[in-house]
Amino acid sequence: MQRKKLHEQGPTLSRIIAGAWRWHTVSPATVDRLAHVSIDQGITSFDHADIYGDHSNEETFGHVLANNSSLRDKMELITKCGIKFPSQKRPLSRVKHYDTSLQNIVWSAENSLKMLRTDRLDLLLIHRPDPLLDPHEVAQAFSQLKNQGKVLHFGVSNFTPSQFQMLQKHLPFPLVTNQIEISLSKIDPLFNGDLDLMLELGVSPMAWSPLAGGKLMAGEREVFSVATKYEASYSQLALAWLLRHPAAIFPIVGTTQPDRIIEASKSIGINIDRQDWFEMLKWASGKDVA
Numbered sequence: 001m002q003r004k005k006l007h008e009q010g011p012t013l014s015r016i017i018a019g020a021w022r023w024h025t026v027s028p029a030t031v032d033r034l035a036h037v038s039i040d041q042g043i044t045s046f047d048h049a050d051i052y053g054d055h056s057n058e059e060t061f062g063h064v065l066a067n068n069s070s071l072r073d074k075m076e077l078i079t080k081c082g083i084k085f086p087s088q089k090r091p092l093s094r095v096k097h098y099d100t101s102l103q104n105i106v107w108s109a110e111n112s113l114k115m116l117r118t119d120r121l122d123l124l125l126i127h128r129p130d131p132l133l134d135p136h137e138v139a140q141a142f143s144q145l146k147n148q149g150k151v152l153h154f155g156v157s158n159f160t161p162s163q164f165q166m167l168q169k170h171l172p173f174p175l176v177t178n179q180i181e182i183s184l185s186k187i188d189p190l191f192n193g194d195l196d197l198m199l200e201l202g203v204s205p206m207a208w209s210p211l212a213g214g215k216l217m218a219g220e221r222e223v224f225s226v227a228t229k230y231e232a233s234y235s236q237l238a239l240a241w242l243l244r245h246p247a248a249i250f251p252i253v254g255t256t257q258p259d260r261i262i263e264a265s266k267s268i269g270i271n272i273d274r275q276d277w278f279e280m281l282k283w284a285s286g287k288d289v290a
């Protein structure tokens with residue numbers, strides 16, 4: 001498995017990341033297996049959020065770490081903060097909202113440390129752009145967590161280029177990623193400036209739902225006639241299509257099946273040639289480029 005820095009001053013992660021969003025739908029034993037199989041395949045980076053599984057997935061993963069003392073040092077842990085919604089576990093939330101206040105960022109990061117049973121987060125992301133985001137408060141929260149060694153690096157998710165640049169201007173260290181939705185069924189970032197900014201700043205984006213939540217595996221597949229040429233499965237080609245982009249996109253695969261983790265890890269060696277890449281883009285957009 002390839003490994004790469006997200007940014008010159010950022011963490012080194014595996015090019016394919018395992019995403020834990022759906023992992024509450026399987027047993028704790030399967031989560032344990034997903035963690036081990038991922039590590040065995042060289043997928044050492046795990047994407048969490050405080051809210052996944054109604055605030056339960058970090059805790060389940062924390063049990064895996066507690067039961068396997070050598071695992072933590074073999075992996076990089078990513079988590080997110082800032083989304084709040086009404087839940088029995090969060091009785092103070094009356095309405096779905098965002099909270100990027102100093103107090104909430106620090107509380108949430110410390111809670112994630114507790115849930116994940118670790119002393120450090122490799123990367124903390126602001127989950128969604130918050131219309132009430134005060135960049136001075138975010139800078140204070142990030143600096144405090146960094147100085148205390150609780151969070152090593154910071155980034156954002158679902159930010160527009162101007163939101164990214166605005167926050168970056170207030171920070172004494174670089175944001176190391178923007179985690180956005182990119183796939184053959186979500187191609188806007190290729191054309192709307194999202195990836196241009198990443199290339200300009202030398203920041204690697206992460207792609208969430210790189211298989212469109214599995215929808216890419218259903219329906220029409222004629223574009224994937226190239227699959228035979230590459231001796232690859234449809235999902236491997238869809239991941240290889242993202243990996244081919246010069247912005248060094250890190251796809252986050254969301255499968256709950258250990259065998260599909262192994263399948264995804266094999267997309268790394270596939271180098272789609274330029275014309276096949278454009279053929280896949282044509283399939284995705286429904287038209288030739290101009």
Ligand SMILES: NC(=O)c1ccc[n+]([C@@H]2O[C@H](COP(=O)([O-])OP(=O)(O)OC[C@H]3O[C@@H](n4cnc5c(N)ncnc54)[C@H](OP(=O)(O)O)[C@@H]3O)[C@@H](O)[C@H]2O)c1
Nearest residue numbers: 019020021047208209210211212213214235253254255256
């Ligand atoms: N920052 C954000 O706002 C945000 C939003 C959404 C997600 N995320 C992150 O992105 C990660 C990935 O999102 P996602 O789960 O939507 O990603 P995905 O990899 O596009 O979709 C995974 C889904 O596709 C299904 N699938 C069907 N065929 C598959 C195949 N051949 N290989 C793999 N999966 C197949 C999986 O089912 P099986 O489980 O049965 O394999 C699973 O339900 C999440 O875990 C989370 O970490 C972030």
